Amino acid sequence: xxxxxxxxxxxxxxxxxxxxxxxxxxxxxxxxxxxxxxxxxxxxxxxxxxxxxxxxxxxxxxxxxxxxxxxxxxxxxxxxxxxxxxxxxxxxxxxxxxxxxxxxxxxxxxxxx
Amino acid sequence: xxxxxxxxxxxxxxxxxxxxxxxxxxxxxxxxxxxxxxxxxxxxxxxxxxxxxxxxxxxxxxxxxxxxxxxxxxxxxxxxxxxxxxxxxxxxxxxxxxxxxxxxxxxxxxxxx
Numbered sequence: 001x002x003x004x005x006x007x008x009x010x011x012x013x014x015x016x017x018x019x020x021x022x023x024x025x026x027x028x029x030x031x032x033x034x035x036x037x038x039x040x041x042x043x044x045x046x047x048x049x050x051x052x053x054x055x056x057x058x059x060x061x062x063x064x065x066x067x068x069x070x071x072x073x074x075x076x077x078x079x080x081x082x083x084x085x086x087x088x089x090x091x092x093x094x095x096x097x098x099x100x101x102x103x104x105x106x107x108x109x110x111x112x113x
Numbered sequence: 114x115x116x117x118x119x120x121x122x123x124x125x126x127x128x129x130x131x132x133x134x135x136x137x138x139x140x141x142x143x144x145x146x147x148x149x150x151x152x153x154x155x156x157x158x159x160x161x162x163x164x165x166x167x168x169x170x171x172x173x174x175x176x177x178x179x180x181x182x183x184x185x186x187x188x189x190x191x192x193x194x195x196x197x198x199x200x201x202x203x204x205x206x207x208x209x210x211x212x213x214x215x216x217x218x219x220x221x222x223x224x225x226x
Contacts, residue, residue: 004155032213043117043203043217044156089155095213098144098163100171103155 003027004092006104014112019077021107023090026071030092034101035064035075038087047088048075077109085111116140117218119204125224132191134221136204138184144207145187146215147171147179149200156203162187194225 005024013019025033031052036044050057050064050073057064063076077084087108091101116139126132136145144163148156148171158171160179168179176198178190191198201222205215 006155034214036217041220043205043219046214046216049214091156093213098146098161098169099207099213099215100158100161101146101148101156101215102172103148103157105153105155 001026002105003102004090004104006088006090006107008107009105010108010110012110012112013080015082016079019075019080019084019109019111021075021077021088021090021109023073023075023104024071025073025092027092027102028071029094030102032093032095032099033064033066033073034091034093035062036089036091036103037084038089038106044089080109080111082111082113085109117204117206117216119202119218119221121221122219123222125226126194127226128195129193132194132223132225134189134202134204134223136187136189136218138187138206140206140216141184142206143184145181146205146207147177147187147189148203148205148217149173150203150220151200159189159202191223194223196225199223199225 034049035047038044066073087106091103093099146161147159150156157173162168162181204218207215
């Protein structure tokens, strides 16, 4: 039972263009969603989060959109830069003391010069 | 960067042997987590701790045990390692000031032959 799904294993985008990474979830109890970025041989790094009561959160080049009716969220990166090439994971959690993150499978983003 | 270290960073062991992975934090955070990362699955929660001597199971806890005798250390033990436990293991702590999210350690790559 995959509660969080990232259906695109990989995405290739030209430098300077917009990257859009998608994520679907089934668990309506999640009250926060998060995006993490991971480089090879390193731990995941927190990028941005969104509360389930919001539909958009922006931080510099990164914007996350949440569509609760569709149980869908997306991460927009504008403009895309070569250093953005990494694996991106979305995760959902219910914030209740311990945060038990439920991750998607990840999407490998490659930014081409 | 959050002060999280993991040891060892790499380990090769044989089926049936016990293995202990260590996570050490210098941030004095109450919550600590162990995840494993496998292709096609993202990261999955193994066990977590909400205080000294207080632990609970995650999504994939079978075959694993944990202990936390000090705030700063969280140990993951494979009592009798199996090849299905070959994976990359990440420790994490929470939380981020002003919101949810976890800081992750650099990971331990474990190979069980």
